[in-house]
């Protein structure tokens with residue numbers, strides 16, 4: 236089973252080679268003998284291909300030091316890696332066939348390591364089998380090692396995030412074509428999903444159309460609820476572009492003037508909170524300070540209990556990745572770190588609102604990659 240989009244593009248071999256070298260150094264810095272990378276975004280980051288196998292082990296073995304990286308992969312899956320410049324990357328491909336013990340192959344690459352770090356997303360069946368094959372090694376997570384690389388985006392990655400943001404902005408700009416009273420959330424969602432692809436994504440990853448009371452559930456999907464005049468509607472949408480980088484943007488719409496009397500005043504608070512969080516983001520500010528900038532404003536308006544999630548999340552090859560913009564995260568921001576700023580106010584049983592832009596930290600502040608207006612968008616019906 237493969238979740239690879241049909242058309243993808245990957246960075247030049249020189250960038251991938253530099254990433255692999257940095258991964259080796261990061262592993263050494265973390266006193267880790269080897270990183271064992273499973274298919275997914277970590278693998279795509281390092282070799283330009285996400286791969287995809289489940290019960291058969293595929294893993295990229297990246298050792299601290301100069302040993303060549305090795306891709307242990309089922310022989311039948313090797314065509315999927317044909318586009319990977321293994322020669323230029325110095326990657327040795329180690330194919331195995333059904334009946335072989337792939338865990339033994341990994342162990343043979345490594346000798347007697349003291350500590351190995353496995354991908355956060357590696358399936359438990361592989362983690363436990365590797366534990367048995369490398370009985371003397373402590374297992375840790377590779378996520379904290381790789382986040383040091385992945386959360387600092389280079390110019391090419393930021394350019395890709397910008398293209399993704401522009402594509403999702405074009406979808407929001409067209410919302411009036413689909414979002415009207417008398418249609419169900421699911422009908423509107425189907426049209427939005429098609430537009431996400433039309434405007435330049437390889438697929439629509441998620442489409443949230445939370446109308447009326449459904450807007451109070453931040454991760455609502457779509458439902459058969461018929462949208463009514465006076466509804467406030469939270470539309471949170473995104474997906475990857477060919478380079479694998481994701482969009483994720485929320486705007487809140489009203490079908491005619493909002494029916495609930497407290498919407499306008501609360502929405503103004505939300506707008507100020509979102510703006511304050513973006514203003515707070517700059518090199519040296521911590522992730523939790525950005526969260527607090529939004530939260531303090533909402534709390535001061537007496538609405539703190541209705542803002543029920545963190546202010547944002549990092550974004551890149553994954554929609555949700557490090558760093559998380561949340562209380563307790565004292566990570567200092569640096570130029571090139573990209574994340575969402577998405578405070579929300581959720582009134583159970585009545586309505587919800589959220590404003591979400593992706594921002595990237597610059598040398599002296601943060602730039603919003605999404606540029607649609609932040610006002611409550613009143614659609615005539």
Ligand code: ZN
Nearest residue numbers: 453454548555
């Ligand atoms: Zn979310």
Ligand code: ZN
Nearest residue numbers: 471483484591
């Ligand atoms: Zn979102």
Ligand code: ZN
Nearest residue numbers: 483575577591
């Ligand atoms: Zn988000």
